[in-house]
Amino acid sequence: MLARRIAYRSSMFVVAIASVVALWELYKVVGPQDGGKLFGVSILPRANDTAMPHIWSMLSRYGRPEVRGSDTKIWSVVLSGAFFSLRLSLVGFFLGTTIGVGLAVLMSRFRVVQRGLLPYLVMSQTVPLIALAPLVVSWGGKLEIGSFVWPRWLSASILGTFLAFFPIAVGTLRGLASAPAAALELMESYAASWKQTLFKLKFPAAVPYMVPALKLGASGSVIGVVVAEISTGLKGGIGRLIIEYAREATGDPAKVFTAVFGAAALGITMSGLVALSDVVLMRNRPKESST
Amino acid sequence: MSALEVLAASKIFNQGTTKQVDALVDVSLTVQPGEFVSLIGPSGCGKSTLLRLIANLLEPTTGSVSVNKKTAAQARLDRDYGMAFQQAGLFDWRTVSKNIELPLELKGWEKSRRETRAKEMLELVKLPEFADLYPWQLSGGMQQRIAIARALASHPPLLLMDEPFGALDEMTREYMQGELLRICGETSTTVVFVTHSIPEAVYLSNRVVVMSPRPGRITKVIEVGLGATRNEDTRAAEGFFKGITAVREALRGTHAEHAAANAVRGVEDR
Numbered sequence: 001m002l003a004r005r006i007a008y009r010s011s012m013f014v015v016a017i018a019s020v021v022a023l024w025e026l027y028k029v030v031g032p033q034d035g036g037k038l039f040g041v042s043i044l045p046r047a048n049d050t051a052m053p054h055i056w057s058m059l060s061r062y063g064r065p066e067v068r069g070s071d072t073k074i075w076s077v078v079l080s081g082a083f084f085s086l087r088l089s090l091v092g093f094f095l096g097t098t099i100g101v102g103l104a105v106l107m108s109r110f111r112v113v114q115r116g117l118l119p120y121l122v123m124s125q126t127v128p129l130i131a132l133a134p135l136v137v138s139w140g141g142k143l144e145i146g147s148f149v150w151p152r153w154l155s156a157s158i159l160g161t162f163l164a165f166f167p168i169a170v171g172t173l174r175g176l177a178s179a180p181a182a183a184l185e186l187m188e189s190y191a192a193s194w195k196q197t198l199f200k201l202k203f204p205a206a207v208p209y210m211v212p213a214l215k216l217g218a219s220g221s222v223i224g225v226v227v228a229e230i231s232t233g234l235k236g237g238i239g240r241l242i243i244e245y246a247r248e249a250t251g252d253p254a255k256v257f258t259a260v261f262g263a264a265a266l267g268i269t270m271s272g273l274v275a276l277s278d279v280v281l282m283r284n285r286p287k288e289s290s291t
Numbered sequence: 292m293s294a295l296e297v298l299a300a301s302k303i304f305n306q307g308t309t310k311q312v313d314a315l316v317d318v319s320l321t322v323q324p325g326e327f328v329s330l331i332g333p334s335g336c337g338k339s340t341l342l343r344l345i346a347n348l349l350e351p352t353t354g355s356v357s358v359n360k361k362t363a364a365q366a367r368l369d370r371d372y373g374m375a376f377q378q379a380g381l382f383d384w385r386t387v388s389k390n391i392e393l394p395l396e397l398k399g400w401e402k403s404r405r406e407t408r409a410k411e412m413l414e415l416v417k418l419p420e421f422a423d424l425y426p427w428q429l430s431g432g433m434q435q436r437i438a439i440a441r442a443l444a445s446h447p448p449l450l451l452m453d454e455p456f457g458a459l460d461e462m463t464r465e466y467m468q469g470e471l472l473r474i475c476g477e478t479s480t481t482v483v484f485v486t487h488s489i490p491e492a493v494y495l496s497n498r499v500v501v502m503s504p505r506p507g508r509i510t511k512v513i514e515v516g517l518g519a520t521r522n523e524d525t526r527a528a529e530g531f532f533k534g535i536t537a538v539r540e541a542l543r544g545t546h547a548e549h550a551a552a553n554a555v556r557g558v559e560d561r
Contacts, residue, residue, distance in 0.1 A: 182380045189346055189374045190397045191367050200393065204384045285383055286427040 002279070021055050028052055053254040058261070061254040074255070078241065078262040085225050085237040086266055088153055092160020092221040093270065099161065100168030100217065101210075105198070107169075108176040125166050129224060133159055133231040156228035156237070160221035167220060171213020175206025208285070211278045218270040226263055238263045294449055294481040295322040295345060300354030302340050302507075313506035314340045317354070320500065320509065322481060324448070327472075329484045329492035329499045331538065337507025338485045339453055345483060346374055346451050358449060370398060372449040373442030377457045379434035381426035381441070388413070388422040391441045398445060412440040415474055432463040436470065443478060450475065450482045457487065465526075468494055472521060489542070493534035494521065501541040511541040 028047050036044030045051060062075040103121070107114035136158050140150035179202050187197045229239025238259055245256040302315040315337040322328050330338040343349040344356050347363035358366035366372065373394070381390045391409040392400075400408075413419045416436040426434055435455055442450055456464045468491060475482055486492050492499045493515055501511045515534040517525055525531055 180378075180380070182376050182378055183382070185348055186374065186376070186380055187397075188348055189367065189372070190394050191370060192397050196397055200396070201382070204382065207384070284386075284425055286425075 024052070024055060028054065050250060050253045053257065057254045058257040061252075061258050074258055078238070078258050081236065081238040081241045081259070082262040082266045085222070085229065085239065085263075086269065088157045088225045088229075088237065089160050089218075089221045089266065089270055091154075092157040092225055093164050093218055095157065095161040096164025096217050096221055097168055097214065100165040100213075101172050103165070103169045104172035104176060107173050108202070109194070114173070121166060121169060124162075129159060129163070129227045130231050132162065133228045136228075137232050152232075152234055153236075155232060156225045156234050156239075159228035160224035163220035163224035164217035167213045167216035168210075171209050171216070172206055175209030175213075176202045178209060179205040207281050211274065211281065214274045214277070215271045218274045219267050222263070222267045222270050226266075238266060293321045294324040294326070294359065295320075295483065296357045297321075297341070297345065298355045298357075300341075300344055300351040300356055302337070302344060302349060303352045306352065315344070315351075316506040316508050318507075318509055319354075322483065324481055325479050326498065327475065327482045327484065327496050329486055329496040330502060331486055331489065331492045331499055332502030332507075332542070333504055335504040335507070336502040337504070338502050340507065341502075342451055342453055342483060342485050346372065366449075370394065370445055371447055372451055373445070373447045375435070375438045375442045375450070375452045375455045377454040379426070379431070379438040381434055381437055383425065383427055386423050386425055387418070387429070387437050390426060390437060391444050393441060394445050408444060412444050415443070415477065416440045416470070430463075432459055432467060435459065435467060439471065439474065443474070443480065446478065448481060450480045452482065452484045454485055454487060456491065464491070469522070471495065489535055489538050490526075490531075493517075493531060493538060494526065499534070499538050501538060503544075510544060513537050513541060 027045075031047030031052075032044055033046065033048045035042045035046040049057075062073070062078070064074060066072050066074045066077045103117070107117060133155070137152065137155040140152075140155045140158070143150045176198075183201055183205070184197070187201055192200070225237070226239040226242070228234065229237040230243050233243075234240060241259040242256065242263065245252075245259050248255055297318055297320040300315060300318050301313075304310075304312040304314055318337075318341060320328075320341075330341060332338050340349065344351050345358065345363060347356070347367040356363040359369075359371050361369065361371070381387075382393070385393070388406070388409045391412050392405040395405045395408060409422070410419070413422055416439060418433060418436060418440075421429060421433065421437075426437065429437070438455070439450075442452075456467050459467060471482075472495060474480075482495075484492070484495060494517070496515055499513045499515060500509055501513065502508065503510045513534065515530070517528070517530050517534070
């Protein structure tokens with residue numbers, strides 16, 4: 001059963017990738033070389049090799065050095081950049097999970113908190129990340145807690161946290177509220193404490209809601225980290241590679257795509273980690289609800 | 292000494308508003324240890340409300356409820372009763388055995404003691420081979436037996452049941468009734484049992500409490516003397532039919548009073 005589901009999902013993944021590749025190359029054949037214009041406004045992207053390099057030139061770019069004359073191949077640069085960002089994303093994700101789940105528990109415990117806090121949480125997500133990134137860096141720089149010095153990378157992680165905590169908080173809140181009334185009554189008849197009800201009933205009942213929320217949170221933390229790297233110019237991560245390589249787009253158009261794919265692989269790795277937890281946590285649940 | 296005493300209890304919801312509902316008015320009921328008492332009546336007669344007052348899931352508006360000579364609240368804190376509902380309400384993420392252990396975990400029993408007791412309970416409900424399965428792998432009747440095992444796991448002196456067999460088919464239902472009598476006999480548990488079914492109430496009970504709605508109250512208490520050992524022959528015995536007729540007539544009485552309000556809706560005449 002499980003093996004078949006995994007095989008099916010992976011084959012769908014391959015099909016999806018293949019069709020994107022096919023569409024890209026098809027557009028390069030039929031699309032206008034210098035872009036399509038309608039009433040003087042360009043609406044169709046240019047199909048030439050500078051704007052849209054062939055897929056194979058992007059892939060072969062991985063095997064060539066990062067800069068001319070260097071020994072380091074670009075794949076190793078992209079890989080270490082992705083790994084750097086992965087670590088930041090993981091930190092952001094764990095902080096986001098802690099804060100998100102904590103807020104959800106608080107909101108489910110106290111109605112007042114839920115009514116007072118939820119609108120602000122929703123509003124917090126409308127603040128543009130680009131505007132927030134430099135602020136977090138400067139606030140972090142001013143922080144002094146004993147001997148703790150705020151490292152620059154932590155600001156990027158915090159922005160990952162900022163995007164991750166919200167879906168986790170909302171999903172967990174819904175999940176905690178999903179425990180059936182009869183089950184709550186049962187726990188009450190056993191004179192179970194609030195904590196016992198939380199850990200023995202509400203959290204297990206919340207798992208089917210928390211897993212998709214954690215997936216959203218995982219990809220959110222990647223986006224937050226990459227955007228923060230770009231807007232604060234943090235060195236070492238995949239975000240920095242993307243802006244650096246984008247500057248060379250005219251001379252070496254395939255180069256930026258190597259970093260873009262690195263960022264995509266990073267996101268897939270993160271949600272893959274969560275999907276794995278899904279398989280483990282839901283292994284003994286009725287099959288209808290785990291799809 | 293009585294196992295359970297309800298004294299002039301009333302429950303009024305939304306008191307003083309336009310949505311006021313007199314769910315239960317001036318109800319008194321005493322149950323002796325080891326007795327099996329059924330509550331029967333049309334929808335809205337307050338039988339589930341009465342059960343919840345006994346369980347201390349609701350507080351009476353006036354009057355008092357005592358269980359084992361304690362207040363209902365203290366009895367709940369002391370886990371003096373077990374409860375079973377129409378939906379078995381087993382936790383999907385726990386094995387059958389772990390479900391039975393739940394009340395013991397909440398009481399702080401250690402693991403080995405819990406496991407021994409869960410095993411005993413599974414023997415009692417005759418499902419020992421299902422310990423490591425998950426509830427959703429079991430039939431409805433089996434799930435309900437596990438729910439009874441869970442309710443009785445800490446050996447409470449009192450068992451409260453709210454239409455526990457209401458969702459089962461007729462054959463399973465009769466089998467479960469026999470099993471329940473056997474289990475309660477073996478554990479000498481006092482039972483308060485809410486049901487919609489007249490034959491079920493008569494077959495199981497020492498006494499059937501007939502209730503009527505608007506406002507919810509007790510109209511008649513019928514003694515059923517079917518003896519300690521009941522089996523399939525009991526269902527064909529004269530005493531069984533006499534009991535059914537008596538309960539039906541008592542319910543008709545409530546029906547006549549509330550004919551305009553279509554009150555017997557919800558009573559299964561089978």
